[in-house]
Amino acid sequence: MSKVAVLLCRCFGEVDGVIDLDALRKKTEEDVSVAFSCVVDSLCLEVDIEKPLSLIRESGAEKVVIGSCSSLGKGDAVVETLVREGIHRSRIGLVDLREGCAWIHRDDPQGATDKALNLIRMEMGALSYRHGSDDVTIRVCPEAMIVGAGPAGLSAACALSRLGFKVHLLERGSGPGGMLNLISHVYPSDEKSGDKIKKYSEIVEKNPLVSFYSKVKILSVKGFAGDFKVHISSSEGEKKLRVGAVILASGARVWLPYGLYRYGKLKHVITQMEMERQFLREPVPIKKAVFIQCVGARNKDRPYCATICCPSSLKNAARIKDENPDARVFILHRDIMTPGSVLEAYYRKALAKGVQFIRFEETNPPEILGDEHVEGVEVFDVINGRKRMLDCDLVVLSTPLVPNDDNAKLADMLGVERDRYGFFSEIYPLHPLETRMDGVFICGSARWPVSSDQAIMQGEGAAVKAAALLGKDAVSALSLSRVPGEKFGHASVNAEACTGCGNCAAVCPFEACRLQKMGGRSVSRVNKMRCKACGNCVSVCPNGAIQLPEHDYRAVGAMIKKAFAEETIS
Amino acid sequence: MTGPGRSNNRRTEEQATPRMLVFACKWCGLIGADGAGKKRIPLPASFRVIPVECASLVEPDAVIRALASGISGVAVLGCHLGGCRFNHANHAAMKRLELLKTLLDAVGIGGKRLLLAFGTAHEDHQYAEVINAFFEELKALPSTAPWMY
Numbered sequence: 001m002s003k004v005a006v007l008l009c010r011c012f013g014e015v016d017g018v019i020d021l022d023a024l025r026k027k028t029e030e031d032v033s034v035a036f037s038c039v040v041d042s043l044c045l046e047v048d049i050e051k052p053l054s055l056i057r058e059s060g061a062e063k064v065v066i067g068s069c070s071s072l073g074k075g076d077a078v079v080e081t082l083v084r085e086g087i088h089r090s091r092i093g094l095v096d097l098r099e100g101c102a103w104i105h106r107d108d109p110q111g112a113t114d115k116a117l118n119l120i121r122m123e124m125g126a127l128s129y130r131h132g133s134d135d136v137t138i139r140v141c142p143e144a145m146i147v148g149a150g151p152a153g154l155s156a157a158c159a160l161s162r163l164g165f166k167v168h169l170l171e172r173g174s175g176p177g178g179m180l181n182l183i184s185h186v187y188p189s190d191e192k193s194g195d196k197i198k199k200y201s202e203i204v205e206k207n208p209l210v211s212f213y214s215k216v217k218i219l220s221v222k223g224f225a226g227d228f229k230v231h232i233s234s235s236e237g238e239k240k241l242r243v244g245a246v247i248l249a250s251g252a253r254v255w256l257p258y259g260l261y262r263y264g265k266l267k268h269v270i271t272q273m274e275m276e277r278q279f280l281r282e283p284v285p286i287k288k289a290v291f292i293q294c295v296g297a298r299n300k301d302r303p304y305c306a307t308i309c310c311p312s313s314l315k316n317a318a319r320i321k322d323e324n325p326d327a328r329v330f331i332l333h334r335d336i337m338t339p340g341s342v343l344e345a346y347y348r349k350a351l352a353k354g355v356q357f358i359r360f361e362e363t364n365p366p367e368i369l370g371d372e373h374v375e376g377v378e379v380f381d382v383i384n385g386r387k388r389m390l391d392c393d394l395v396v397l398s399t400p401l402v403p404n405d406d407n408a409k410l411a412d413m414l415g416v417e418r419d420r421y422g423f424f425s426e427i428y429p430l431h432p433l434e435t436r437m438d439g440v441f442i443c444g445s446a447r448w449p450v451s452s453d454q455a456i457m458q459g460e461g462a463a464v465k466a467a468a469l470l471g472k473d474a475v476s477a478l479s480l481s482r483v484p485g486e487k488f489g490h491a492s493v494n495a496e497a498c499t500g501c502g503n504c505a506a507v508c509p510f511e512a513c514r515l516q517k518m519g520g521r522s523v524s525r526v527n528k529m530r531c532k533a534c535g536n537c538v539s540v541c542p543n544g545a546i547q548l549p550e551h552d553y554r555a556v557g558a559m560i561k562k563a564f565a566e567e568t569i570s
Numbered sequence: 571m572t573g574p575g576r577s578n579n580r581r582t583e584e585q586a587t588p589r590m591l592v593f594a595c596k597w598c599g600l601i602g603a604d605g606a607g608k609k610r611i612p613l614p615a616s617f618r619v620i621p622v623e624c625a626s627l628v629e630p631d632a633v634i635r636a637l638a639s640g641i642s643g644v645a646v647l648g649c650h651l652g653g654c655r656f657n658h659a660n661h662a663a664m665k666r667l668e669l670l671k672t673l674l675d676a677v678g679i680g681g682k683r684l685l686l687a688f689g690t691a692h693e694d695h696q697y698a699e700v701i702n703a704f705f706e707e708l709k710a711l712p713s714t715a716p717w718m719y
Contacts, residue, residue: 096619099608103610107612112615507662509657509659532656536656540666548627560636560639
């Protein structure tokens with residue numbers, strides 16, 4: 001039977017002042033499984049941990065119970081010290097005697113001491129059933145797949161190819177560019193969007209590391225971080241790819257405001273995108289234009305601000321003014337959203353050019369007059385409290401970006417979560433651009449509507465995050481942890497006890513469990529690379545065939561049994 | 571552990587200080603526990619914390635086992651719904667444990683003996699409030715007698 005060493009920390013009187021540590025030491029030493037029990041001033045100091053470490057070596061104790069501060073205090077650091085000394089993590093138990101006992105029970109020293117004894121006994125009981133998970137290491141395929149060749153996807157492809165990784169760039173359409181192909185200029189630089197995309201497209205075309213696929217349909221994605229197997233069909237036929245990381249840059253689409261402001265029924269009521277198309281072909285001088293903001297956005301169905309519509313309207317309004325300084329341009333808005341120094345300056349520039357702004361309320365939207373074509377717009381100005389008649393011959397509706405229709409399918413295939421509107425969601429707020437699925441990153445408007453500048457930034461960010469994974473030769477399942485240190489563990493199945501009911505496969509939030517035929521019956525299998533050790537499968541298993549070795553049901557049972565052992569220290 | 575032979579006095583004493591077992595999620599409840607300790611908020615000594623990686627690791631069997639062994643109440647502290655590190659794991663846990671509550675009601679142990687706090691014990695004072703309130707609630711309930719173990 002392996003012996004346990006009990007190390008108790010005084011924390012310079014912080015613990016000692018409430019809990020009677022010497023009585024605790026004597027009481028724990030009575031236990032036959034305890035090799036020795038010692039009290040030191042502070043386990044987190046190097047001078048003090050030397051003595052217990054040499055005692056552990058001498059006595060041959062294999063397991064250690066530490067009674068010190070909480071894991072968020074110095075507890076984890078003490079555990080790390082012991083791990084460095086060669087004691088396996090699963091053989092170390094940390095008992096929180098300071099935050100969880102001494103500091104909250106200052107007025108009840110007897111109760112606190114009894115509690116401390118129980119907590120130590122609980123941990124000792126649990127340690128006898130705790131094991132470490134088996135690790136598995138896979139080779140990382142140093143290639144990346146980027147879904148979508150818009151500004152985000154292109155910048156990610158450029159960044160990754162610069163770092164020397166092979167990139168498969170998939171595009172739904174026929175060429176790179178994404179939404180920038182549809183617009184004439186980009187804000188806030190007022191640069192031609194063709195020029196902006198050209199630089200990136202050239203790099204992508206010339207670099208032999210980037211292979212571009214057009215008219216792509218993704219048929220299936222299988223695998224895990226470091227080794228995804230993707231089946232696609234493109235203009236060159238079907239192809240199977242093996243990639244280490246996936247970057248989702250599939251963008252979003254423009255919502256069309258059918259049913260609002262007589263769009264589609266009245267001539268010269270157009271969307272912002274149609275205006276862009278007009279500018280892209282050949283600008284027609286416009287004399288009187290009215291822009292209406294927040295069409296179908298910031299309402300009950302889409303309570304979000306799509307962030308790009310205000311600057312786009314400012315851009316096009318200023319452009320009309322540039323071409324025809326005598327033009328009358330109004331922007332009817334609910335709030336002008338131009339955060340940051342650059343966009344605010346952009347707003348001021350439009351203001352200086354003579355674009356006029358009128359604020360209206362959601363409950364009292366402007367009305368478009370005219371029978372065959374637009375004759376004017378009637379709007380209730382909330383600032384001066386009067387109804388205004390605006391003479392105009394063109395109405396431009398600013399509509400928000402909405403998620404692509406195939407987002408749900410893509411999310412299902414990749415195991416990525418979507419937010420309530422349908423955009424892909426990242427791990428907010430600590431891990432931007434990362435999804436819950438290791439090795440899958442998101443950027444650009446697939447994540448949230450963004451301007452081309454921001455999409456490019458996010459693309460590079462996602463590329464660097466992917467490169468951190470692709471740069472490794474091999475990756476182990478336990479290292480796929482988003483917190484410092486290793487992953488807690490992963491579930492393992494006792495194939496003999498498994499009845500193949502499939503409960504675990506049904507509840508697994510990461511699709512790590514699945515049923516597999518084995519010797520004529522179904523048996524659950526856990527993919528260690530996907531498992532995140534949440535323990536859902538453990539809780540639903542009817543006969544305990546699936547277990548987390550670090551958190552065995554027998555360990556929990558032992559803890560419950562010892563929690564209130566009726567024994568007091570006198 | 572005392573069996574059926576223990577005196578009635580003893581049971582009244584227990585009722586005054588109910589025994590509580592807390593399963594605290596490492597990413598929420600345990601942070602609250604740590605904060606409460608750092609703020610030195612006084613709490614009754616008769617509760618024990620079992621840290622778990624996620625609230626979904628709390629097996630319904632473990633709750634039943636705890637209640638059967640004479641523990642008066644079990645609290646499960648997890649992250650707020652939608653804020654789980656493990657996709658929807660805490661959603662599943664909540665559904666499962668809510669179901670267990672009705673089950674406990676049906677068998678006469680009482681669903682009140684199981685406290686589910688998802689996202690309400692993340693901060694120090696919140697944690698202390700949850701523990702104290704549950705403690706008061708348990709005091710009003712009759713003490714449990716162990717019949718297993």
